[in-house]
Amino acid sequence: MQEYLGPVRAICARLPEAYEERAWHGVRWRIRKRTFAHLLPIDAGRPPAYARAAGTDGPAVVLTFSSSGPELAALHHVGPPFFAAPWGSAVVGVVLAPDVDHEELVELLTDSFCLLAPRALAERVRAGSQ
Structure with a gap:
């Protein structure tokens, strides 16, 4: 998990x-009291809800995040390495790999x-990314 934690x-x-x-x-990142990213390892099928959703018993590292609109629909249906999280309709997960696209993670x-x-705050971030 350490190789993904830094980025x-x-x-x-x-x-x-x-x-x-x-x-x-694992580790999560929050804005106020809302989690917008969660990074965690899957090993020996644990935690089971994540292992089932990601389709792996591990060892693997997954990152979950929120999405919406057409991007959410696309990510839910694109298949591996992405997966739909069963505990939140607007939550998506990705099984990370060493060749993960850093720019895609930023986005x-x-x-x-x-x-x-x-x-x-959201408007401030969007204004800064243009």
Whole structure:
């Protein structure tokens, strides 16, 4: 998990008022009290809900995030490495691999943050990315 923690941490640290905390399993990033990213390992089929959703008993590392609209529909149906999280209709997961596209992670995590952040913060992030 360590090879993915640094890059995800760096992306999330650039988002205003975002903070990192230990989750019940893995690490999550939040804006106010809303989780916009969750990074966790799957090993020996645990945690079972994530292993089932991702279609792997591991070892693997997954990242979950929020999405909406056409992008959400596309990510839910594109198949591996993406998967629909059964615990939230707007939550998507991706099984990370060493060749993960860093720019795609930036886009997915920034979009997730903007969906859950207060409007003023989201607008600030969107204005800065243009």
